[in-house]
Amino acid sequence: MRWIVLGFLLSLSGLVGQTTFQEQADRLQNINAYLLDFRPAAAPDVVEKITLEGAFDLYPQPSINTRIGAKDEPLDPPSVVPKLRGRLLLPQGWMLGGTYVPGIEFQDYKADYISLELGYRVRIGKYDAGLRASYADGDVEGPITENGATDEFTFSNVGFDLSVGRQFGQFKPYLFVGQNEIETELLIEEDGALLDNEDDAPYAGLGVTYIHGSWRLNFEQNFTDDYLAFISVSAGYRF
Amino acid sequence: MYGTTNKQVAVCLLLLLTGLTACSDADTLGDEPPREVVINGAPTWENGIGELVQLKCGYCHAVPRPPIAPENIVTDLDLNTYDTRIVDGQVIRGADSIGRWIYDGILDQAVPYYDDTSQPRQMPLDYGTPLTEAEKGLLLTWSEAGAPRNAAGEPPPGDKSVGLGLYFQGCDGCHNIGDGLALDENTVFGPALRPAAVTQAKIKSMWLERINPSEPLSDDQAAALQAYILEDLLPNLP
Numbered sequence: 001m002r003w004i005v006l007g008f009l010l011s012l013s014g015l016v017g018q019t020t021f022q023e024q025a026d027r028l029q030n031i032n033a034y035l036l037d038f039r040p041a042a043a044p045d046v047v048e049k050i051t052l053e054g055a056f057d058l059y060p061q062p063s064i065n066t067r068i069g070a071k072d073e074p075l076d077p078p079s080v081v082p083k084l085r086g087r088l089l090l091p092q093g094w095m096l097g098g099t100y101v102p103g104i105e106f107q108d109y110k111a112d113y114i115s116l117e118l119g120y121r122v123r124i125g126k127y128d129a130g131l132r133a134s135y136a137d138g139d140v141e142g143p144i145t146e147n148g149a150t151d152e153f154t155f156s157n158v159g160f161d162l163s164v165g166r167q168f169g170q171f172k173p174y175l176f177v178g179q180n181e182i183e184t185e186l187l188i189e190e191d192g193a194l195l196d197n198e199d200d201a202p203y204a205g206l207g208v209t210y211i212h213g214s215w216r217l218n219f220e221q222n223f224t225d226d227y228l229a230f231i232s233v234s235a236g237y238r239f
Numbered sequence: 240m241y242g243t244t245n246k247q248v249a250v251c252l253l254l255l256l257t258g259l260t261a262c263s264d265a266d267t268l269g270d271e272p273p274r275e276v277v278i279n280g281a282p283t284w285e286n287g288i289g290e291l292v293q294l295k296c297g298y299c300h301a302v303p304r305p306p307i308a309p310e311n312i313v314t315d316l317d318l319n320t321y322d323t324r325i326v327d328g329q330v331i332r333g334a335d336s337i338g339r340w341i342y343d344g345i346l347d348q349a350v351p352y353y354d355d356t357s358q359p360r361q362m363p364l365d366y367g368t369p370l371t372e373a374e375k376g377l378l379l380t381w382s383e384a385g386a387p388r389n390a391a392g393e394p395p396p397g398d399k400s401v402g403l404g405l406y407f408q409g410c411d412g413c414h415n416i417g418d419g420l421a422l423d424e425n426t427v428f429g430p431a432l433r434p435a436a437v438t439q440a441k442i443k444s445m446w447l448e449r450i451n452p453s454e455p456l457s458d459d460q461a462a463a464l465q466a467y468i469l470e471d472l473l474p475n476l477p
Contacts, residue, residue, distance in 0.1 A: 012255050018271060018272055018273065018274040018275070019268050019272075019273065019274060019368075020273070020274055020368040021366060021367050021368040022293070022298070023268055023271075024268045024269060024369075026364075027267050027268045028269075031265045045318060052276070052439055060261040060263060061263075062264050063265070064263040064265050064267055065265075065269030065270060066267070066269065067267070067269030067270065068269070068315060069273075069363070069364075069365055069366045069367045069368055070241075070365050070366075070367075070368045070369045071365035071366045073366070085390040092424075103358065143477055148383075163458050176316040186420045188366070191307040191309045192310030192311060193306070193307050193308060193310075193366070194306040194307060195307055196306065213404065222260050223262070226266075227265065227266040227267075228264070228265050228266070229264045229265075230262075230263050230264075230265075231262065231263055
């Protein structure tokens, strides 16, 4: 329960008003990049034998206000982002994972997304702890701001986090804290303007993995800095 | 033993689930009001207008073109400095050149009249940080006062007869005899001159921009032109 309090505190700390378009544009890019970041999405654990896990993650997206200056950039992100994820867990505690979405085309958009993670897990008493580094990179090309335009949003995202979990029966709650670094670029063709941005932000979250035989169901609540909160829901299977 | 813990976990999970629906939120700053510059006393470039124009215009109107500015932006306007000047052999207009644009309403609508390569839209562009109503008022007051650098006032006027000679080296081609020259309302070559706007800074800027981009006017020549326009030309308009 303390974790929830922590989460709320993170999400509530106030923001100062009065802004410039650069701050708005940077924030908009941060949010779009952090939403596509690669977060733990499962409790850390230590396995006895080489294990392969496949999972399907769903990220419902919070509503995003796309106003920059006096203009609503008609950014129209999907309301749920699905990802296919794979993880290889080694008995020594190492974990290697990735997500890959090869050049999907939908409507007039083209998107590429790849992410990788490397982790190391140890058991400390009743707890499983994990250290993890992740990298995500992608671009979305298409009429982001105007019909017929070819805008481009590119981002790369590096993250490090530490997570701790403990199993109670079939449930394994966990929490994590981490730090993200991103680089983004938004090319708005209509205006011929290039908005670029670098940012780093702390993130934290908590989740619960429900274990049923080879199946894993997972809920995760994520907080990024003090301005972004989102959840993910996933279903996984261990081979 | 596991019984109690499982109950605790169930409570935790329930809380988490309720938390889940509540914790999907992105604060994009989109509704934050723009940062506002406040000026005490008469607005001049050195008293507040410089800060305001740099904050709200200077990140696009800089030389060389910053990447966040549109590709079609005019490349000879730098609103981070007051003086129009020659940089690497090219005339770069400063804020001393924009008084008339503001007077003609560029903060509220497109100002497409002038025989100009760009067809300026309303400024700042939509995706830029908007001006507040109070800031627009300050810019208008500044423009009506002739877009002054500071409160020191104009240097003394010069020799009218020298000014007359300079005026007919080309100013008349666009401003006629001070009352402006236009084919129709969309093809204005030069507007009627407002006395308050006939400052030595604007005269020097006009000279470099429109008459001779390589030889700036001296202070004496600018003072002479000013004296001629204010003392002979404008008072004797038919």
